[in-house]
Amino acid sequence: MSQDVFVIAEHLMGNLEDVTFELLGKGRELADNLDGSLVGVLLGGGVEDLNRQMGKADKVICIDHEQIAEFNPDSYSKCLMEVLKTHEPKVTLVPNTSMGMDLAAALSVDLDLPLVAYAVDASAKNGTIAVTSQLYGGKMNVESRLEGDRCIISVIAGSFSSEDGKSDNVPEVEEVSPPDSLTDLKIRFKRLIEPEAGDVDITQQDILVSVGRGIQSEDNLPVLQKLADALGGVLSASRPIVDNKWLPKTRQVGKSGLKVKPKLYLAVGISGAPEHIEGMKDAELIIAVNSDPNAPIFDYAHYGVVGDLFDVVGQLSEKLKG
Amino acid sequence: MNIIVPIKQVTDLVEELEVDASGKDLNREWLKYKINEFDDHALEEALCLKEESGANVMAIALDSADIEKSLYTAAAKGADKLIKVTGDFGEAIPSHVAAKALANVLESLEYDLILTGVQAADDRDGQVAVLLAHYLGLPHVSVVTGVNLQDGKAIVHKEYSGGLMGEFEVDLPGVLGIQAARQTPRYAPVSRVRQAMRSTELEEMPAGDVSVAVGTTVQRMFKPETSDGAQMIEGSAEDVANQILNILSERGLKQ
Ligand SMILES: Cc1cc2nc3c(=O)[nH]c(=O)nc-3n(C[C@H](O)[C@H](O)[C@H](O)COP(=O)(O)OP(=O)(O)OC[C@H]3O[C@@H](n4cnc5c(N)ncnc54)[C@H](O)[C@@H]3O)c2cc1C
Numbered sequence: 201m202s203q204d205v206f207v208i209a210e211h212l213m214g215n216l217e218d219v220t221f222e223l224l225g226k227g228r229e230l231a232d233n234l235d236g237s238l239v240g241v242l243l244g245g246g247v248e249d250l251n252r253q254m255g256k257a258d259k260v261i262c263i264d265h266e267q268i269a270e271f272n273p274d275s276y277s278k279c280l281m282e283v284l285k286t287h288e289p290k291v292t293l294v295p296n297t298s299m300g301m302d303l304a305a306a307l308s309v310d311l312d313l314p315l316v317a318y319a320v321d322a323s324a325k326n327g328t329i330a331v332t333s334q335l336y337g338g339k340m341n342v343e344s345r346l347e348g349d350r351c352i353i354s355v356i357a358g359s360f361s362s363e364d365g366k367s368d369n370v371p372e373v374e375e376v377s378p379p380d381s382l383t384d385l386k387i388r389f390k391r392l393i394e395p396e397a398g399d400v401d402i403t404q405q406d407i408l409v410s411v412g413r414g415i416q417s418e419d420n421l422p423v424l425q426k427l428a429d430a431l432g433g434v435l436s437a438s439r440p441i442v443d444n445k446w447l448p449k450t451r452q453v454g455k456s457g458l459k460v461k462p463k464l465y466l467a468v469g470i471s472g473a474p475e476h477i478e479g480m481k482d483a484e485l486i487i488a489v490n491s492d493p494n495a496p497i498f499d500y501a502h503y504g505v506v507g508d509l510f511d512v513v514g515q516l517s518e519k520l521k522g
Numbered sequence: 523m524n525i526i527v528p529i530k531q532v533t534d535l536v537e538e539l540e541v542d543a544s545g546k547d548l549n550r551e552w553l554k555y556k557i558n559e560f561d562d563h564a565l566e567e568a569l570c571l572k573e574e575s576g577a578n579v580m581a582i583a584l585d586s587a588d589i590e591k592s593l594y595t596a597a598a599k600g601a602d603k604l605i606k607v608t609g610d611f612g613e614a615i616p617s618h619v620a621a622k623a624l625a626n627v628l629e630s631l632e633y634d635l636i637l638t639g640v641q642a643a644d645d646r647d648g649q650v651a652v653l654l655a656h657y658l659g660l661p662h663v664s665v666v667t668g669v670n671l672q673d674g675k676a677i678v679h680k681e682y683s684g685g686l687m688g689e690f691e692v693d694l695p696g697v698l699g700i701q702a703a704r705q706t707p708r709y710a711p712v713s714r715v716r717q718a719m720r721s722t723e724l725e726e727m728p729a730g731d732v733s734v735a736v737g738t739t740v741q742r743m744f745k746p747e748t749s750d751g752a753q754m755i756e757g758s759a760e761d762v763a764n765q766i767l768n769i770l771s772e773r774g775l776k777q
Pocket of ligand 1: 298411413414437438439441452454458468469470472473475479490491492508509536640
């Protein structure tokens, strides 16, 4: 076993995702505290350019092969298994993203390593690893301590600064060939499906009135549309609204939706689950209306109103009209 | 086609959550539980597949407070078979233990496809779908929003971000962590749940050896700090609206 910290890099459509840099920044701190090295692990096809961007790491271990050009839960977990088995790092940081979710738990079982998921913080003091996870839809944090020597931590995107993970250094790159086990895959990648273009691009708006499950029914959308119109903004939404098909997917804010940074984000009837927060926490001004005084959205909003959204929305529209 | 849908209950997140005297778990005395919403989507997708091309749907859950209600609700919605996995689990069941218990029971069952929720609000040690798949040595895809069965394989859509999706072909049997069903999960009226309690058999199966090392211990549970939380606006709805409009005016955000 080593004292090293490994970061599993994530990239999509030829770019490293922000979360990779966030993990490199945090990984640097952990590795320094543990007196170990920071190692980035990159899987892909034709990814030399990406290697070079990971200068925060002391070394990048790269499997660059056309067979793994696209993410595949089966091939990627098999590749990572080999890498982690060979090097036995103390801590492996995996993004708790769509891709990372298919990897972290898989590695935990196959390598018999503990896993702490939904991490928003991690520390290594005197060799002891402690991890804070955000659970219960953002309503509770739980601090876990590692008992054994090694662990996997899956980290919620947006938990750390991505700037801390950037560096102009060029890391040493160790090229590794893909394992033989890739000949026997039970999953095949078919294609990427790009989203259909929407009527509006919510990432380009100054003002978003964002609606959540608290609006209760599709019939209530016109009231909210009216407010959005009066404010000169557009409607965006949390995931359940889109799953219910009340608004198109292009209006979804969050982890599996879009990241927005409007001048005003008015969140009505949105609880503030971590997957939603990922998409809007950098808005310049966040005002939240929610009937639950303990709704996690209030931890991120600049201004909060505890109350019935319809009362507040009605009054706002009325006054804007006058 | 046999589809197995592992379901579990989580605390209703609209409720106020408190930490118990140990400082390490929820105070569960007054907690309300409901089916994990993503498991509800998994069940819905299974029922849609059943309606589309015929399948046997079995809902399975670890014994926990009030779980029978969720199982009978699954039957009322159209699940053909129910299994309750018995064992000495305690209240906060780690995902590794839950996955191992399910894996033990599934070894004696026949199935082609396992659909379960992509995650649950209390999965501190990871998502059950992926853990279960690896205990069983099966392929898995998480964050799935579309499932099609073709020639003994599943064609699935996995969501990334910004609406981008990957399409994969998965050999069966396999495990899919469902994010959203193709339609809003159906609702079962209480009368139908009662009827299901009378007409559907709930089989009990022991969990077997679930001694897996979770490897980490909870030190404390706490509400996220709100030091830089929102400044609260109080008053009547009208007062509140006026104050919001003032804030917008100050920032030049009012037309
Ligand atoms: C892999 C993955 C990806 C995800 N991606 C996203 C994503 O991109 N975007 C996203 O939003 N979610 C995403 N989710 C889902 C996320 O976990 C939550 O389920 C979702 O954000 C909850 O939406 P909500 O806040 O509208 O609903 P809820 O959590 O149900 O909240 C509704 C809120 O409305 C309040 N309310 C009810 N009635 C009223 C009233 N009359 N007046 C005022 N307030 C009221 C309630 O107090 C509650 O806080 C994802 C989940 C997973 C697993």
